[in-house]
Amino acid sequence: MEPLDSPHETRLRQALDPTPDAVERVVHRALASPRPAPALRLLPAASLIAVLLVAAVLLLRPLTPRRAVASIETVGEVLLVRPQNGPVSIVNPGREPGSPSGTLIVVYGGGQ
């Protein structure tokens, strides 16, 4: 490599040389640059992590078992629906040719 002090190199540096004022200005500002508060510096990353955590919790949490509101039981061809509150329903697919809906629903009160 050519020596760094070749005439054209020196000329190049002279042409680009900063003024003493500019040097002083830059030095002063660089040394006076405030230290960023760690809390503020980490704010974007912390926000992102919080959002991801919330999303993960919402998406991945196990579904809580729901309280049963009725039990359904089949006895032969008859379906018994026992709600916690309200009357018990008995559903029986009718086989009689005369039955219009093909289903017989018997409801009796008490819920028991």
Added chain:
Amino acid sequence: MELETTVRELTPQLLRYALGRTGDPALAEEVAQDALAALVQRWRRYGPPECPAAFVFAVARRRAFRLTFKRRLLFPLHLLLDGESPLPNPEERAVARTDLGRTLAALRRLSGQDREALLLVGVGELGPAEGARVLGISVSALKMRVHRARQRLLKILEERDGTAGLASRDEAAPSSRSHA
């Protein structure tokens, strides 16, 4: 090694490099200041880096790239919003006629890689090992780029001036280098 001494030593080199890189004294100051501020913060928090010069030039290089890219990107918007003419204004024309303007114009004619290598080693006065480290290339590759850039720059300046090159212009205009 003391922080303030290091900053003071690196500042002129960094300003020269940044001016050659951006072509704009105000932008060069911003680049140098950002790079040095990064060094100051790094130093205060974790102690001095292994090579402060390489550290600060690597930051300046990235910062200069971002700022010049941003300026080019926003240039059409400035034209529209501020109604500025794309032609150089009288001040810019005056600067272009100075030694600095001619030097910057000559530098712009180099390829990006060669210009970067020349600015780091020839203008920023980084050693070959530090320059290679900043550019992420081998020392021999850096030397090759610098050599090529010097040859090309000399040729450009000879063509432009019709003289024997920059060396002969030293005598003609020794004090025309103020830009800030």
